[in-house]
Amino acid sequence: MSRGRPGRDDSPDRLYTLTGGRSRAGSDAFDLVTLVVSESDPVPGMQSEHAAILRMCRYPTAVVEVAAGLGLPVSITRILLADLHDTGRISARHPRASYRLPDHDILEQVLVGLRNL
Amino acid sequence: MDSVTSEQRQTLHSTADNGLKIVVVGGFGVGKTTLVRSVSEIRPLNTEETMTQAGETVDDTAGVAAKSATTVAFDFGRISLDTHNVLYLFGAPGQERFWFLWDRLFSGTLGAVVLVDTRRLADSWYAIDRLEHHGTPFVVACNDFGGPAHTPAQIRGALDLADEVPLVFCDARSRESSKQVLITLVEHLRTVVAPAARPVPQPIPEPTP
């Protein structure tokens, strides 16, 4: 798998091919830290990025980690993830805190975790 | 205290289900990646987002060449807090073009650390402005590059920092020091999100069949 500087050497053509030129419908649900888990194994003939995602996400893996692993911009990664989600090949564990203030319980848990570092 | 097991963890717990974000923002070379590396259980990873100035991410790639696209790189590290909560730390450049992407990347962030080099305080003005404007709670951490000593009052003055914003000194190369910066931020968040000041939580309505 190529792990060079992401994005830089990706021609628009390559990105276009990856996403079939689709826009981001449905992919907004994926926060940078949404944890993705594979629900199936790669199958022969699958788009290689899709297969790579399924291998990467055998354990929970954040969207941003998937993007870094694929060497692709976050927006493109979100579209690839939306494909797999639509077909039930991955599940998504969305952050509980997005779009609202974190609650005290979460902050308390973060503090405990940090103090234990 | 050293926790070798958590430092060497490469995969998350299978029960991990809640990702959290803290953003470390600051000027060039101020130590963002160093701070992330000091506390992260993984080697910091790098990724990018691309967006047109009009505010669309570049996924409709046919128009990339035509529109002026902004690409920003950022790096991140990870701390498994417990078997459910995973904290992601993002190192983000503070310069102007980056802020086009703030909402898209960092909505729902717990808060931010503004990392500053006291020899170049003006580099962080813009980031502080934007965070205040966004209402994102933050702390200011002065990274020790061995410049002339400044008093907290001098730094607060130069940054025009509100009294309630914590100001700390750190050495981003030190795990303990970097950890203290994060703890200061989360303790600050607790005061910002005081129970009394919070809206009463509304139950999420069940979808009606």
Ligand SMILES: Nc1nc2c(ncn2[C@@H]2O[C@H](COP(=O)(O)OP(=O)(O)OP(=O)(O)O)[C@@H](O)[C@H]2O)c(=O)[nH]1
């Ligand atoms: N003396 C000293 N040097 C530091 C400290 N923190 C970082 N450095 C050094 O400063 C340089 C820049 O640190 P980075 O962590 O790469 O800074 P950055 O903010 O990520 O830089 P960019 O991503 O390029 O903007 C490196 O050579 C670090 O080793 C510190 O607390 N004290």
Ligand SMILES: [Mg+2]
């Ligand atoms: Mg850096």
